[in-house]
Amino acid sequence: xxxxxxxxxxxxxxxxxxxxxxxxxxxxxxxxxxxxxxxxxxxxxxxxxxxxxxxxxxxxxxxxxxxxxxxxxxxxxxxxxxxxxxxxxxxxxxxxxxxxxxxxxxxxxxxxxxxxxxxxxxxxxxxxxxxxxxxxxxxxxxxxxxxxxxxxxxxxxxxxxxxxxxxxxxxxxxxxxxxxxxxxxxxxxxxxxxxxxxxxxxxxxxxxxxxxxxxxxxxxxxxxxxxxxxxxxxxxxxxxxxxxxxxxxxxxxxxxxxxxxxxxxxxxxxxxxxxxxxxxxxxxxxxxxxxxxxxxxxxxxxxxxxxxxxxxxxxxxxxxxxxxxxxxxxxxxxxxxxxxxxxxxxxxxxxxxxxxxxxxxxxxxxxxxxxxxxxxxxxxxxxxxxxxxxxxxxxxxxxxxxxxxxxxxxxxxxxxxxxxxxxxxxxxxxxxxxxxxxxxxxxxxxxxxxxxxxxxxxxxxxxxxxxxxxxxxxxx
Amino acid sequence: xxxxxxxxxxxxxxxxxxxxxxxxxxxxxxxxxxxxxxxxxxxxxxxxxxxxxxxxxxxxxxxxxxxxxxxxxxxxxxxxxxxxxxxxxxxxxxxxxxxxxxxxxxxxxxxxxxxxxxxxxxxxxxxxxxxxxxxxxxxxxxxxxxxxxxxxxxxxxxxxxxxxxxxxxxxxxxxxxxxxxxxxxxxxxxxxxxxxxxxxxxxxxxxxxxxxxxxxxxxxxxxxxxxxxxxxxxxxxxxxxxxxxxxxxxxxxxxxxxxxxxxxxxxxxxxxxxxxxxxxxxxxxxxxxxxxxxxxxxxxxxxxxxxxxxxxxxxxxxxxxxxxxxxxxxxxxxxxxxxxxxxxxxxxxxxxxxxxxxxxxxxxxxxxxxxxxxxxxxxxxxxxxxxxxxxxxxxxxxxxxxxxxxxxxxxxxxxxxxxxxxxxxxxxxxxxxxxxxxxxxxxxxxxxxxxxxxxxxxxxxxxxxxxxxxxxxxxx
Numbered sequence: 001x002x003x004x005x006x007x008x009x010x011x012x013x014x015x016x017x018x019x020x021x022x023x024x025x026x027x028x029x030x031x032x033x034x035x036x037x038x039x040x041x042x043x044x045x046x047x048x049x050x051x052x053x054x055x056x057x058x059x060x061x062x063x064x065x066x067x068x069x070x071x072x073x074x075x076x077x078x079x080x081x082x083x084x085x086x087x088x089x090x091x092x093x094x095x096x097x098x099x100x101x102x103x104x105x106x107x108x109x110x111x112x113x114x115x116x117x118x119x120x121x122x123x124x125x126x127x128x129x130x131x132x133x134x135x136x137x138x139x140x141x142x143x144x145x146x147x148x149x150x151x152x153x154x155x156x157x158x159x160x161x162x163x164x165x166x167x168x169x170x171x172x173x174x175x176x177x178x179x180x181x182x183x184x185x186x187x188x189x190x191x192x193x194x195x196x197x198x199x200x201x202x203x204x205x206x207x208x209x210x211x212x213x214x215x216x217x218x219x220x221x222x223x224x225x226x227x228x229x230x231x232x233x234x235x236x237x238x239x240x241x242x243x244x245x246x247x248x249x250x251x252x253x254x255x256x257x258x259x260x261x262x263x264x265x266x267x268x269x270x271x272x273x274x275x276x277x278x279x280x281x282x283x284x285x286x287x288x289x290x291x292x293x294x295x296x297x298x299x300x301x302x303x304x305x306x307x308x309x310x311x312x313x314x315x316x317x318x319x320x321x322x323x324x325x326x327x328x329x330x331x332x333x334x335x336x337x338x339x340x341x342x343x344x345x346x347x348x349x350x351x352x353x354x355x356x357x358x359x360x361x362x363x364x365x366x367x368x369x370x371x372x373x374x375x376x377x378x379x380x381x382x383x384x385x386x387x388x389x390x391x392x393x394x395x396x397x398x399x400x401x402x403x404x405x406x407x408x409x410x411x412x413x414x415x416x417x418x419x420x421x422x423x424x425x426x427x428x429x430x431x432x433x434x435x436x437x438x439x440x441x442x443x444x445x446x447x448x449x450x451x452x453x454x455x456x457x458x459x460x461x462x463x464x465x466x467x468x469x470x471x472x473x474x475x476x
Numbered sequence: 477x478x479x480x481x482x483x484x485x486x487x488x489x490x491x492x493x494x495x496x497x498x499x500x501x502x503x504x505x506x507x508x509x510x511x512x513x514x515x516x517x518x519x520x521x522x523x524x525x526x527x528x529x530x531x532x533x534x535x536x537x538x539x540x541x542x543x544x545x546x547x548x549x550x551x552x553x554x555x556x557x558x559x560x561x562x563x564x565x566x567x568x569x570x571x572x573x574x575x576x577x578x579x580x581x582x583x584x585x586x587x588x589x590x591x592x593x594x595x596x597x598x599x600x601x602x603x604x605x606x607x608x609x610x611x612x613x614x615x616x617x618x619x620x621x622x623x624x625x626x627x628x629x630x631x632x633x634x635x636x637x638x639x640x641x642x643x644x645x646x647x648x649x650x651x652x653x654x655x656x657x658x659x660x661x662x663x664x665x666x667x668x669x670x671x672x673x674x675x676x677x678x679x680x681x682x683x684x685x686x687x688x689x690x691x692x693x694x695x696x697x698x699x700x701x702x703x704x705x706x707x708x709x710x711x712x713x714x715x716x717x718x719x720x721x722x723x724x725x726x727x728x729x730x731x732x733x734x735x736x737x738x739x740x741x742x743x744x745x746x747x748x749x750x751x752x753x754x755x756x757x758x759x760x761x762x763x764x765x766x767x768x769x770x771x772x773x774x775x776x777x778x779x780x781x782x783x784x785x786x787x788x789x790x791x792x793x794x795x796x797x798x799x800x801x802x803x804x805x806x807x808x809x810x811x812x813x814x815x816x817x818x819x820x821x822x823x824x825x826x827x828x829x830x831x832x833x834x835x836x837x838x839x840x841x842x843x844x845x846x847x848x849x850x851x852x853x854x855x856x857x858x859x860x861x862x863x864x865x866x867x868x869x870x871x872x873x874x875x876x877x878x879x880x881x882x883x884x885x886x887x888x889x890x891x892x893x894x895x896x897x898x899x900x901x902x903x904x905x906x907x908x909x910x911x912x913x914x915x916x917x918x919x920x921x922x923x924x925x926x927x928x929x930x931x932x933x934x935x936x937x938x939x940x941x942x943x944x945x946x947x948x949x950x951x952x
Contacts, residue, residue: 316873400796
């Protein structure tokens, strides 16, 4: 290239990059969320069928932002946008898309184009997409892929969902343990394009391809070329392919790992998991916990109303049964209520405070189990502590509400009944809130799922029974 | 070293490493959690005052496991363990410790030793520890540190808590934009020990020290030495020092970042945030959300009973007030209840189902706001969807419970009242569950905090009022 052409190209690059810079500024708000104005501009370009403007607008967005954009577009517009992406860009956008939207979109992407896009992805992302395909589409797409890539995806699909095998990418960088730093670097420079796009650790393997250590890439850079890599390698935490992803996330968090080698049952290195996948897992698992505690099975943003009802109604139906059982206690004390209708007014307060205290203990226990602060080793101590806290809260609230009710109704025996019932219910709430998740965990169930409904049932039942039962004894 | 000595040393290394291997196997369970048996062995060595055995046992643990171990030991034993750690190990263990335990321990570590340990840490971890020190201890420790390190910590402490400035480490690797790959690698190899222990991206800076791009370390390895780094650099997401850590976590998750440069208001590079710190932030934020939804302010595992009560009682007191307000509705309908005591039995069911449905919607909305699936751009659509879902759930449960109650009580007007009240309350539950967190967010409050108590109040109040009010009109 002559000096002049070079200058021209540079000048053009500069102009283009300035325009792009402006669009980028416009695209994202200060909080890095997609700007509603930008969505409107894209929608406008789509309406006018202005392909050039659309390419420009999409070009200013990173894949994750294009994926966000899709969430705001109609089905027709989404297809239009997809048609503007080359296989590489399509690959990246597909990896970022909300699963609900992706499922919808995948039906409309021609199989050969999809096969090409999958070839551009790391194997873990490709598997993620293939999972979402309908059976016959999946067969078509896999058939259109080169033998090697297809085999890699099929092997990964054979692992169970939410395990290390599914999470890992098969692209991994390794070196034999007798190499030096210099040999390793020279080898990588020769391999160049065959290496994964990004990697953080080089796994040192023995002759049977078992990982014996890892060398962070930055250590390669700062060490003399004649140093054997075995000398600078660090111990690795091997992840078995069948390990649950929640477990994997725990290990990454605990040891601050950036990547970890995944091994087959025999110990052979078959892939790696990187921390950016783990960030996704942690988000997912904690969202699952929040929703499970509230009695919701997840059904993404784009789920239909019918699907959403299906994720919520089952728990409400179970709650109907438990609420009816708790209410049947009231039925047994109808005589008492007819004699003193104030009981009907105070009994929901006892049940409600118990429910809240139980939920507090429950949330602490579920959180403790998730981050392993709570385990078999300290379960007894934790339950005892919760019981003491429950008693302390009960005594405080019992004394307070007993006092307030005396000021309102001037009936010392009613106040005594009210106060005692609160103490009993808050104690029972602590017991149930701590024991229910521990019991679920013990029996291999997810402590976040279904524990709320148990605990609320216990506190409702106890609230009504303790209050009305004590009333029958003390008052009437 | 002669051939023979080398062989001997190797043999000895092998034996040592085999013993260590065994201890390591024993130390951790299959799930990488600390083995209770191992804790017992350590406790035994402590009891016997067997220093050598203790060193061996501690040597087999990684810092995160030593930190876990501390959670199972008495205060006296903890001090004993600390005395066995050199400054580097102490530094790593301190970074990993549960904040409650750390606070307790820090009082007992002599200031000069602590100063030395802080010098071994990345600046973000050091700041974390210094924050936990009592005022006079902090002054002592800072005074014992070298000028440069002290200044770095003091600057970081000047940033607000939970911002990028607090989260970042000041140790950062950068290169001027006119360097080539070869120059950069040679420079790093010369610097050697002055570089951070671990790094993933090299920030390319302009003459005013503003970051203009980043080069992943792995790209340096695979690119020809004569390539200018400006040619292989990638765009960076700059993080302003004052950005909230939740925001930072969002950006890392969205763009799958491994590290990002932190800049001062003028744009100068002052530090970096790495993804392992972000994993901690995400865990923390999601735990905060779970606990906040349940009405608990966090107070770690080692908080005293009094502290724990203090984190729970305030919400229970607020709940007392709202429960009393809801119950006062019942007081207004005492006449109706006296006439038909069955009302007292059914009304908690209406309130309870409403509360559960409200909590479901609330959890979905809080989750959506946290991961930005729910924003101003789709708030109206989301609320409308929730209302339709609420209506659908209400119609289903209303019809079902109306039917069941007719079979039990053979009173068509009672069943009509019950069914209608359920429809009303589930609709209102959806409205409150969606609107309350959106309103809190709109006014700059955390939508997870205090929203449950609002929503439950609304569904309790509506449950009682709709049911008893309709009863007064339809039944009596």
